[in-house]
Amino acid sequence: MKKLLLFFVFLFINTIYAQCWQNIVLGGATTIFIKSDGTLWATGWNEYGQLGDGTNDNKSVLTKIGNDNDWKSVTLGANLQTLAIKNDGTLWAWGRNINGQVGDGTNIDRNLPTKIGNDNDWKFVVAGRQHSLAIKNDGTLWAWGSNSKGELGDGTTVSKNIPTKIGNDTDWKSIAAGYRYTIALKNDGSLWTCGDNDWGQLGNGKPYISTNILSKIGDSNNWLLISTRISTSSAIQKDGTLWTWGSNQQGQLGNGDVDHNVTVPTQIGIDKNWKQIASGDLNSSAIKTDGTLWTWGLNDYGQLGDGTYIDKFIPTQIGNATDWESIYAGGGHSGALKSDGTFWTWGLNSSGQIGNGTNSDSINYPTQVNCPTLRTDDFLTTKTYSIYPNPAKEIINIENFDNKSISNIKIIDSSGKLVLKQSNNLQQINLKEIPQGIYIIQIESNGKFYTQKIVKE
Secondary structure (H helix, E strand, C coil): CHHHHHHHHHHHHHHHHHHHEEEECCCCCCEEEECCCEEEEEEEECCCCCCCCCCCCEEEEECCCCCCCEEEEEEEECCEEEEEEEECEEEEECCCCCCCCCCCCCCEEEEEECCCCCCCCEEEEEEEECCEEECCCCCCEEEEEEECCCCCCCCEEEEEEEECCCCCCEEEEEEEEEECCEEEEECCCCCCEEECCCCCCCCCCCCCEEEEEEEECCCCCCCEEEEEEECCEEEECCHHHHHHHCCCCCCCCCCCCCCCCCCEEEEECCCCCCEEECCCEEEEEECCCCCEEEEEECCCCCCCCCCCCCEEEEEECCCCCCCCCEEECCEEEEEEEECCCCCCEECCCCCCCCCCCCCCCEEEEEECCCCCEEEHHCCCCCCCCEEEEEEEEEEEEECCCCCCCCCEEECCCCCCCCEEECCCCCCCEEECCCCCEEEEEEEEECCEEEEEEEECC
């Protein structure tokens, strides 16, 4: 019976960790992950401390960053600065800070997550190459970092090293940050840009003229999603059509042309089933509503994932899979999440950013990244605790035979979702608000875990 239960527990744990990833972001040679348990992991280039592990050493395998397990979202600015929001709404940042893009009031690089201010109402944050942007819960827009081309949108070209409120509008919906320019959407579906325009990336038809105030682009109020990385802008409208503009050095606009920039938003093809778009340095990736994956642009490191190193100038389908869920694009590598929760990546791997434990030059096809899991010796196998009653209607008690210190107790459902975490009153847990079903209770003690199946009646 004990062996059967142990088998069930590890089968359950494996199911949980198959659904591993909550949030992923790719930089030029860095990849950062938030797992479904709220922990933060990173791999790749780390010259400026952007991995956040307290060092400046590159990593070729996924490395856990600290012990916190309340990370909500993370963003990475072209390998320079990393910004993240925790579940409590606080903002944290680390990495390159030469232009104040970390936002801690200094211009000193940080290699550990650093809390930015005391506010706890941050909703969304993005990182450009040298500037950062965020939206608060009240819909206000904030910016900091380099402002040489007016990319902060505050009407000046003066850089800021702390988050600075931009205007008084309270209807900002989403933001994207490129190289010295900004794209933003409002709740009404209108598109706004500011900053550098040498490649026509602002989309206002006036190349080479920068602007330091966010200005509306066109009359359309149908914009749904936006993306940028360097100097190429991409967007999807509410009708599912795909639009691009800006730099087209390597065919990354997807219009069949190369080396001819486009200065206003231009529709790509006639399809109306585009779901998500991600801009790399000189390549683009997208997913359609049917779950298919499409890429185009520069392919010198295999970042298009089509098994070749040949550039593509129009959207090209990658394989026949129809279960792609989310897409991510970095400088020379790309990644995508499938509907089963597995993460796949490909492209440049010179700094270990693929996360496969090597520094091979490149991989030109999607390769699965294994989720870090608990080892067998991470579990307490002796009868350290007694959990009763089990099944339970409401209250379960925990008897600690060895009086070992307990860090926390977690209840995890069959999909791997954390449904309850308790760090105080470690002798009793109230299951009243949890639906009936089978769960795993996980007790952490001195870095090891006691895991048992429980049934809520």
